[in-house]
Amino acid sequence: MLKNPDNLQKKLGLHFTDPELFKVALTHRSFGANNNERLEFLGDSILGFVIARKLYDIYPEASEGVLSRLRASLVNEGSLAELARKLQLGDYLLLGTGELKSGGFRRDSILSDALEAIMGALYLDQGMTSCQQWIEQLFTEKLGGLSLESWRKDPKTQLQELMQARKLELPDYTLITMSGLAHEQTFKVKCTVSVLAEACTGTGGTRKKAEQDAAEKMLQLLKDSL
Amino acid sequence: MLKNPDNLQKKLGLHFTDPELFKVALTHRSFGANNNERLEFLGDSILGFVIARKLYDIYPEASEGVLSRLRASLVNEGSLAELARKLQLGDYLLLGTGELKSGGFRRDSILSDALEAIMGALYLDQGMTSCQQWIEQLFTEKLGGLSLESWRKDPKTQLQELMQARKLELPDYTLITMSGLAHEQTFKVKCTVSVLAEACTGTGGTRKKAEQDAAEKMLQLLKDSL
Numbered sequence: 001m002l003k004n005p006d007n008l009q010k011k012l013g014l015h016f017t018d019p020e021l022f023k024v025a026l027t028h029r030s031f032g033a034n035n036n037e038r039l040e041f042l043g044d045s046i047l048g049f050v051i052a053r054k055l056y057d058i059y060p061e062a063s064e065g066v067l068s069r070l071r072a073s074l075v076n077e078g079s080l081a082e083l084a085r086k087l088q089l090g091d092y093l094l095l096g097t098g099e100l101k102s103g104g105f106r107r108d109s110i111l112s113d114a115l116e117a118i119m120g121a122l123y124l125d126q127g128m129t130s131c132q133q134w135i136e137q138l139f140t141e142k143l144g145g146l147s148l149e150s151w152r153k154d155p156k157t158q159l160q161e162l163m164q165a166r167k168l169e170l171p172d173y174t175l176i177t178m179s180g181l182a183h184e185q186t187f188k189v190k191c192t193v194s195v196l197a198e199a200c201t202g203t204g205g206t207r208k209k210a211e212q213d214a215a216e217k218m219l220q221l222l223k224d225s226l
Numbered sequence: 227m228l229k230n231p232d233n234l235q236k237k238l239g240l241h242f243t244d245p246e247l248f249k250v251a252l253t254h255r256s257f258g259a260n261n262n263e264r265l266e267f268l269g270d271s272i273l274g275f276v277i278a279r280k281l282y283d284i285y286p287e288a289s290e291g292v293l294s295r296l297r298a299s300l301v302n303e304g305s306l307a308e309l310a311r312k313l314q315l316g317d318y319l320l321l322g323t324g325e326l327k328s329g330g331f332r333r334d335s336i337l338s339d340a341l342e343a344i345m346g347a348l349y350l351d352q353g354m355t356s357c358q359q360w361i362e363q364l365f366t367e368k369l370g371g372l373s374l375e376s377w378r379k380d381p382k383t384q385l386q387e388l389m390q391a392r393k394l395e396l397p398d399y400t401l402i403t404m405s406g407l408a409h410e411q412t413f414k415v416k417c418t419v420s421v422l423a424e425a426c427t428g429t430g431g432t433r434k435k436a437e438q439d440a441a442e443k444m445l446q447l448l449k450d451s452l
Contacts, residue, residue, distance in 0.1 A: 037289065038282060038288075038290055041278060041290045041293050042279060045279070046278075049274065049275040051271075052268055052270075052271035053271070056267065064267045067264065128354055
């Protein structure tokens with residue numbers, strides 16, 4: 001049996017002035033005409049703003065490109081569905097019989113849309129400030145788990161772009177040695193660039209990792225020799 | 227000589243508490259590190275929300291798909307650059323010498339980004355309500371010029387999708403006559419579908435228009451014969 005939406009409100013820490021609006025947010029289009037699609041449109045735009053604003057604050061040094069990548073990593077169907085599952089949203093969704101039978105309450109798109117629709121409904125019910133606070137709280141863990149470092153471009157890409165920007169030849173990577181048994185091999189790679197006589201060597205468990213390591217050292221060397 | 231940003235503020239009906247923030251919004255990345263890219267990221271998300279919210283209100287009957295199409299028609303580089311040109315934003319932009327020489331102040335992307343950056347700066351300076359009002363005012367004319375009708379799918383597309391949805395053969399269009407002198411020709415086209423014996427004819431100044439006319443009549447005929 002479908003669970004009572006009031007219990008979901010409690011679980012979400014919400015108290016809608018208009019509980020009907022909350023119910024619409026939980027209604028998939030397969031259930032009827034008065035469904036959550038319009039609320040999802042609204043909620044999606046609110047979520048985009050709230051996360052943009054938060055990232056803008058947390059990372060005063062991050063470029064627009066980094067901010068965009070960070071936001072995309074937080075706001076996507078998979079990550080929203082994950083949040084929706086933690087809140088057991090699926091147990092409260094109103095779905096048509098077809099969707100019910102095919103397990104629609106477990107589908108990423110349906111869960112993610114419903115979560116965005118709740119945001120839209122909350123905004124209509126209680127205004128931007130409350131909605132913003134609720135969304136920020138919902139994303140606390142995900143925001144905390146972000147690392148700016150992990151969203152920097154990898155060293156090989158950085159080095160390549162640096163060379164391109166200065167209209168220099170692209171870096172060259174050569175495998176020097178490969179040692180160890182299968183599954184435990186160590187790769188050693190040499191990286192050279194046309195502007196420096198010195199080469200950098202990197203090591204790693206795969207050729208790619210060794211190249212990244214070499215590129216990172218080369219970036220440092222270039223920085224030091226400026 | 228570059229015009230004084232204070233004059234632009236007046237023209238825009240704005241009065242920034244922090245005029246420095248307004249200046250950053252006008253600064254292209256070619257001019258220096260303290261440029262408008264981050265503000266543009268923020269402004270873009272605010273604009274998306276403000277227009278979504280407005281459309282949600284104005285068109286209580288529109289589906290999520292229609293709302294998305296309407297928003298995309300309002301919020302895009304071309305339409306923002308058009309607004310920026312009306313405000314003569316280009317005269318106030320801070321550009322690097324390269325961009326200046328190549329006429330960057332006339333480029334759609336640079337104009338559109340600067341306008342979004344102003345929105346971001348305004349939000350930071352004066353909060354969401356003021357920013358929302360300013361954006362809505364800026365878009366008054368564009369919002370007024372929207373027609374829900376014009377964002378419905380055209381009749382040929384509608385008819386085709388209807389046939390596809392019912393797994394029927396696609397409609398057939400045949401040119402019957404073409405009359406009149408060049409540049410003043412009239413086309414007459416016949417549309418048939420496999421489920422109806424009756425055909426519909428449409429007329430128009432181009433073959434395509436005649437086909438749309440015929441498709442529209444066919445849609446009506448199908449509706450009437452249900």
